[in-house]
Amino acid sequence: MKKIITALMLTLMCVMLIMPVSAEFVNPAVTDNAGYLTESQKAELEAKLEKLRETYNFDVAVYTEAEMSGDDPCSTADDLFDYRGYGGGEGKDGIMLYVSTEPRKYWFTTHGSGEEYFNENGLEYIESNVLPHLKEDDYNSAFEVYAKYSEELLEMAAQGTPYNEKHRSGMYIFCVIAGALIIPLVIASAATSSKLKKMKTARKKNHAQNYIKPGSFKVDFSQDIFLYSAVSRTKRAESDSDSGSHTSSSGESHGGCGGDY
């Protein structure tokens, strides 16, 4: 009997060693205080996020508020993440999408290995896909897309190559390519034109500075009259989104990005 118990204990220990340690997630994957989702939508989303949590031992969560509880979306999301115990494993690895109705703000906060898996470029990638749905108040689609792209990025991280491509707008790419094609031609034309001037040196002179008598130039009267001023202003190129690594009020390091929607 004693041998059987010992064998069972050893088998259990072996199973525990072989199986990955599943992180415990103390919070539900979806906390919809703002009431954006129907019960069925919430259940479906929760199932997807729970599956991600289990598969990757990484917390993927959504948290919404009708009225933002903090001063700004960044600190609100960070504090919710830290003080409510989001994140999985010892590193409290995870990502949370925070959305508030009043004001209309959103924030992706990352922690632990989330800062690497959902780096600046990765967050920009997810944000560019989620934001259009948020702007249309289509929260269910926004969260579905969030789950989908989170899975994609987590899978890439699991393969050892976290997503790290910069997201660029079509106009930005067009301007860079057009500039790269046109500017060299302009430089080459200007340089050639400058050299061509040396080929023709016979040119009229419309001035006579060489013939000013030395010491003859005198200014008897000089006055500068101010007439009027005009002020023009141009709106600064403003990004709706802010991003970067920072430290939250609890002293934890977070990555993240977000803004208005």
Added chain:
Amino acid sequence: MDTVQSYKCPCCGAPLEFNGNSQNLHCNSCGNEFSAETMKQLSDAETQARGASKYDWQHYEPRSYTNNVGGIDLSKYTCPSCGAEISGDDTLGSTVCPYCGNATIVKGQFEGALRPDYIIPFKTDKKAAVEAFENDFKNAPFLPDEFKDKRRIEEMAGVYVPFWMFDCDCDAGITYSANRYSYWSDSEYDYTKTDYYKLIRSGSVGFANIPVDGSKKADDSYTEAVEPYDYKDAVEFNPAYLSGFLADKYDVSAEDSIGRANERVKNSTEDVFASTTREYSGVVPENTNVSFSDGKIRYALLPIWMLNIKYKKNNFKFAINGQTGKVVGEYPVDKGKKWRYFSKIAGIAYAAAAITAWFLLR
């Protein structure tokens, strides 16, 4: 009868009205305000600058001289192609027109000429002039390689070109419009403040020996491009200086050259006064009043080597300052060299652009 002084807005041109509250002149059209003192200063300055310029040159009549004055016999050479009438040493072997390169120049009887007030003698001899030319074309970037070997000096003649020399002491009043920019930003906007000014300058400046080419045959773009001359070498005219050289006779009168002299005086006066406005941007002269009396005109002969180069059946003209050796002209362009240079620069620029674009897009 007293007249009421009315002012127009310097900004939009609408009439200004006196504002009792601010004690300033107010524009109802654009909303700007100006102090009465500013408007009076502005009005006075514009009245002064808007006055008609007065370019008063003395009448000039050169004296004439006849053959063998300086102990040499002169002949007249006429070009049937371009009409140039050139005086020169009777023993001169030249048979090619220095202006157009025509080889059928006709020698005739010297009939007298107008005596220049002074002359700058040739200081650069023919050998030195050729060397100056050969050094100059080394700096011509797109010169065909064959030009160095296959060029043929068709004709090279030292010519005393007639110039009218203009001296004047000008009083000038100029108004400029000018701007000053300042920039700042807040969290939402970038601001640009443009302050508009009217700058008033008056004073005097003197010019000595502004040369204006008095020969129709000599191309002004060549005779002006070989400037400047150093007038310390100018001496009283003596026909002996013509020995071994040609001397063109003026066919553009002093009166007909005055327009060009006035143009150069006006441009240079505006520029020299503009040198006092460097702290402003967008300085544009609005009204220029240049006045002088008794401006002096003199007649001078200045030395130029005229060079006609034959290359691949085409004639290329060059002029070399006979005093300083400065070379001007128009070289043939090797299109292959030109496009190779363009491609080289474009290639380097494209490589740099590709690297930059890669960093921007990665």
